[in-house]
Amino acid sequence: xxxxxxxxxxxxxxxxxxxxxxxxSYGGITVVLLVMILFTSLLQxxxxxxxxxxxxxxxxxxxxxxxxxxxFVILAGGIDLSQGSLAAMSGMVIAMLLxxxxxxxxxxxxxxxxxxxxxxxNGVIISVANVPPFVVxxxxxxxxRGIGMTLNSGYALAIDMANPFIEFxxxxxxxxxxxxxxxxxxxxxxxxxxxMTNVGRNVYAIGGNKEAAKLAGISVVRTTVFTYAMxxxxxxxxxxxxxxxxxxxxxxxxxxxxxxxxxxxxxGGTSFTxxxxxxxxxxIGVLILGVLTNSMVLxxxxxxxxxxxxxxxIIAAVIYDGLRKKx
Amino acid sequence: xxxxxxxxxxxxxxxxxxxxxxxxxxLQRGEILGLVGENGAGxxxxxxxxxxxxxxxxxxxxxxxxxxxxxxxxxxxxxxxTMIPQELALVPAITxxxxxxxxxRSANSFRMLDWKKLHQRAQATIDxxxxxxxxxxxxxxxxxxxxxxxxxxxxxxxxQQVIIMDEPTSSLSREEVIHLHDVIRQxxxxxxxxxxxxxxxxxxxxxxxxxxxxxxxxxIDTKRTAETNEREIVSLMVGEQLYEVxxxxxxxxxxxxxxxxxxxxxxxxxxxxxxxxxxxxxDLREGEILGITGLIGAGKTELIRCLFGLDKYLxxxxxxxxxxxxxxxxxxxxxxxxxxxxxxxxxxxxxxxGSVQENITLTQLYRKKTGKLGFRSLSKERKDSExxxxxxxxxxxxxxxxxxxxxxxxxQKVVISKAxxxxxxxxxxxxxxxxxxxxxxxxxYQLIRELRNEGMFILFVSSDINEVPLVCDRLLVMRxxxxxxxxxxxxxxADNIINHVAGVK
Numbered sequence: 001x002x003x004x005x006x007x008x009x010x011x012x013x014x015x016x017x018x019x020x021x022x023x024x025s026y027g028g029i030t031v032v033l034l035v036m037i038l039f040t041s042l043l044q045x046x047x048x049x050x051x052x053x054x055x056x057x058x059x060x061x062x063x064x065x066x067x068x069x070x071x072f073v074i075l076a077g078g079i080d081l082s083q084g085s086l087a088a089m090s091g092m093v094i095a096m097l098l099x100x101x102x103x104x105x106x107x108x109x110x111x112x113x114x115x116x117x118x119x120x121x122n123g124v125i126i127s128v129a130n131v132p133p134f135v136v137x138x139x140x141x142x143x144x145r146g147i148g149m150t151l152n153s154g155y156a157l158a159i160d161m162a163n164p165f166i167e168f169x170x171x172x173x174x175x176x177x178x179x180x181x182x183x184x185x186x187x188x189x190x191x192x193x194x195x196m197t198n199v200g201r202n203v204y205a206i207g208g209n210k211e212a213a214k215l216a217g218i219s220v221v222r223t224t225v226f227t228y229a230m231x232x233x234x235x236x237x238x239x240x241x242x243x244x245x246x247x248x249x250x251x252x253x254x255x256x257x258x259x260x261x262x263x264x265x266x267x268g269g270t271s272f273t274x275x276x277x278x279x280x281x282x283x284i285g286v287l288i289l290g291v292l293t294n295s296m297v298l299x300x301x302x303x304x305x306x307x308x309x310x311x312x313x314i315i316a317a318v319i320y321d322g323l324r325k326k327x
Numbered sequence: 328x329x330x331x332x333x334x335x336x337x338x339x340x341x342x343x344x345x346x347x348x349x350x351x352x353x354l355q356r357g358e359i360l361g362l363v364g365e366n367g368a369g370x371x372x373x374x375x376x377x378x379x380x381x382x383x384x385x386x387x388x389x390x391x392x393x394x395x396x397x398x399x400x401x402x403x404x405x406x407x408x409t410m411i412p413q414e415l416a417l418v419p420a421i422t423x424x425x426x427x428x429x430x431x432r433s434a435n436s437f438r439m440l441d442w443k444k445l446h447q448r449a450q451a452t453i454d455x456x457x458x459x460x461x462x463x464x465x466x467x468x469x470x471x472x473x474x475x476x477x478x479x480x481x482x483x484x485x486x487q488q489v490i491i492m493d494e495p496t497s498s499l500s501r502e503e504v505i506h507l508h509d510v511i512r513q514x515x516x517x518x519x520x521x522x523x524x525x526x527x528x529x530x531x532x533x534x535x536x537x538x539x540x541x542x543x544x545x546x547i548d549t550k551r552t553a554e555t556n557e558r559e560i561v562s563l564m565v566g567e568q569l570y571e572v573x574x575x576x577x578x579x580x581x582x583x584x585x586x587x588x589x590x591x592x593x594x595x596x597x598x599x600x601x602x603x604x605x606x607x608x609x610d611l612r613e614g615e616i617l618g619i620t621g622l623i624g625a626g627k628t629e630l631i632r633c634l635f636g637l638d639k640y641l642x643x644x645x646x647x648x649x650x651x652x653x654x655x656x657x658x659x660x661x662x663x664x665x666x667x668x669x670x671x672x673x674x675x676x677x678x679x680x681g682s683v684q685e686n687i688t689l690t691q692l693y694r695k696k697t698g699k700l701g702f703r704s705l706s707k708e709r710k711d712s713e714x715x716x717x718x719x720x721x722x723x724x725x726x727x728x729x730x731x732x733x734x735x736x737x738x739q740k741v742v743i744s745k746a747x748x749x750x751x752x753x754x755x756x757x758x759x760x761x762x763x764x765x766x767x768x769x770x771x772y773q774l775i776r777e778l779r780n781e782g783m784f785i786l787f788v789s790s791d792i793n794e795v796p797l798v799c800d801r802l803l804v805m806r807x808x809x810x811x812x813x814x815x816x817x818x819x820x821a822d823n824i825i826n827h828v829a830g831v832k
Contacts, residue, residue, distance in 0.1 A: 021727075198694045198701050205689055208678030214637070215669055215676075216690040216745070217661040276680035 033288050040295035058177040060290040065238035066261035067282045068190045069231030074265050076227040077207035077274030078133040082141040083235045084257035089148035090115050090239030095157035095249030104165035112236045119232025123225035148251045157249040169244025179241055190279045203227055208275025263314045264289055331356040331520050337386035339372055344734050346372050347544045359521045361531040364541035364564055370524050374491050378410045379403035407488035411478050411495055424449035424462035427481045452484040456510050471498045491522045508534050528557045540564055589613040592753055592784040598643030600629055605809035616785045618799030626808035627788050628670055631757055635667045636660045661692050666751035668742055670758045676742035677730050684726040687712045687744045715744035736767025755786045772798055792824045
């Protein structure tokens with residue numbers, strides 16, 4: 001660049017076409033999803049039945065919620081391995097509260113608050129004591145699972161089927177499962193936070209460059225605590241929904257939820273190193289995982305093979321992410 | 328003359344920006360060649376191509392008369408070329424000896440590592456150069472200067488024909504530099520060829536046989552050291568054009584230099600970072616650009632980190648607009664109307680994956696002020712960003728463009744916009760023109776002067792002795808964490824600065 005080019009031309013600040021931007025960010029991954037849907041629906045026409053499609057979405061509710069939470073954490077440059085454990089613990093907590101006769105709305109709020117607190121503890125240890133997130137959440141993964149176990153000595157805790165809570169998790173509104181409405185509301189809130197609020201922007205800033213964020217007067221501690229608290233509150237919601245759908249709190253529930261969440265986030269184009277990505281991408285990521293699981297069931301493949309395919313897909317997505325960044 | 332290395336028509340681009348425009352470079356056997364140029368002139372890039380760590384886009388590399396089509400680090404090493412690794416290229420958690428012998432492990436007859444022999448050979452190499460370093464010491468137990476020496480020793484121990492030294496003395500003391508120069512002269516006597524890159528003219532003139540000057544990706548000239556002088560080299564480095572600008576600015580400067588006792592925006596009294604560093608005192612007065620210069624490691628950046636609340640200080644007082652303040656973190660600093668343009672724009676200044684707009688509006692305080700209740704006002708942020716993009720003529724395709732894809736100069740302008748958008752009263756700039764092109768530099772100098780005239784207080788920190796005379800109204804020179812001189816308008820000349828920086832009286 002020399003002096004001539006420096007002075008040449010007015011500043012163009014036109015906003016690029018929305019569709020073009022979408023294709024640039026999610027074009028590849030959307031094509032993958034569409035091909036999967038096309039392939040499955042041609043060979044297994046049952047796939048396209050509305051009951052099957054709604055089933056895919058509803059059954060993915062925990063990955064949606066955990067994935068949204070994980071998006072916050074990964075955007076801020078972290079990782080949360082304690083998700084599955086916390087979900088199980090939350091299921092136990094709500095089952096216990098309901099069995100003690102607690103009002104179900106209050107029980108939901110208390111459970112999510114406890115979840116948020118657990119996340120905040122993750123965040124405080126990570127940002128104040130400066131311990132790598134991988135290590136901290138590996139530790140709390142054991143702790144939360146253990147607490148869930150001890151709540152009822154390792155046994156499941158049944159929820160009364162007549163409790164209105166069951167309607168909250170298993171009901172439908174105009175034929176749409178309630179949980180999908182919750183997922184949609186949570187998505188809109190998450191999207192709004194990341195796009196329109198200061199704290200949302202701080203999440204991107206500390207994930208993109210912690211040092212620059214600090215110099216810009218952004219509190220790394222507060223932002224980190226926020227992301228983990230947010231993440232864990234959503235995971236708690238996922239955990240209590242699962243408890244409702246299973247009519248009981250299960251201390252061994254949701255093992256490996258965090259890997260599915262990470263897979264969805266990465267598939268959705270969020271950079272694993274942080275600072276880059278959108279909550280919308282996570283939706284596509286979850287859809288790919290959901291369609292994949294469903295089609296394998298339809299094709300009669302065992303769940304073990306699903307695990308293998310899912311693993312391959314995660315690695316492929318990260319390689320793709322690296323290639324995209326290079327170009 | 329016998330050329331050990333000839334590079335012809337070397338072109339190199341990084342992400343679409345050409346940084347070397349067909350460079351012809353010649354290195355004669357057995358000489359010490361100085362390679363000089365401003366930051367961003369392409370010295371390091373050229374040397375990285377010679378070392379094989381960057382592929383060239385076009386051009387020929389001829390070593391010992393052989394034209395090498397294929398070229399990479401392995402071939403460079405086989406051809407007898409080595410480069411002193413940056414201190415980062417050493418492994419901190421292992422011993423000095425292992426670091427030195429990293430590429431030449433000694434194995435015993437069972438193909439097992441022979442520790443005793445390894446340390447013997449390493450220690451022998453160290454002793455031969457008369458350095459006082461224990462081969463058994465863990466590298467990270469040594470001070471930075473010694474680590475740099477270890478890197479140098481390692482390169483020399485490889486016994487290669489050509490040794491590239493890129494700023495080898497950046498963290499060395501004066502005595503160590505003199506010692507290193509003795510070692511280099513010995514190497515020359517043994518027939519080695521040295522490429523010596525430095526910003527410091529006295530080092531270049533003290534040791535080299537010839538000097539090659541790079542500017543903006545072109546080789547401007549090569550001079551015999553004995554037949555030239557500092558003035559000529561510096562003017563070749565910066566280009567006559569900039570010297571003219573310098574003349575004009577200096578002229579205006581002298582006219583404006585008047586009243587001494589203006590109120591101070593920022594007063595620092597007896598600021599001590601640690602027990603061993605000097606107590607610093609200075610005032611940043613109304614309507615002036617106060618410069619701070621000194622070598623890397625003289626304590627400039629450390630001072631700024633204290634001022635901006637990034638590091639703690641031991642004792643002393645900081646007053647802002649006559650009020651004593653305690654600054655523990657950048658948030659407090661920003662609340663006291665300070666803003667920092669940090670030294671390293673990629674590591675400290677920018678969120679690289681973020682867009683131009685998100686970077687300009689990064690500062691929390693600004694976003695809080697424009698928005699309400701934690702919600703942002705995107706339209707207002709957009710308008711403000713556009714204003715600064717125009718004012719600093721930042722070349723972007725849109726505000727949504729990622730800063731990662733901008734050139735260095737435009738990135739730096741984004742960082743400066745980020746600081747200005749908060750309307751700071753005190754602006755601290757740390758090496759604001761490092762590694763950017765001359766056009767962007769001139770623009771930034773101009774901008775800084777405009778800001779001063781608008782009433783902003785400016786602390787301008789730079790180790791580039793060619794640029795501080797262009798910019799500063801008053802200049803503090805730092806050495807070994809002390810302020811060793813205060814120069815006023817007329818006294819701010821490259822010559823004067825060099826003397827104080829290097830401690831020559």
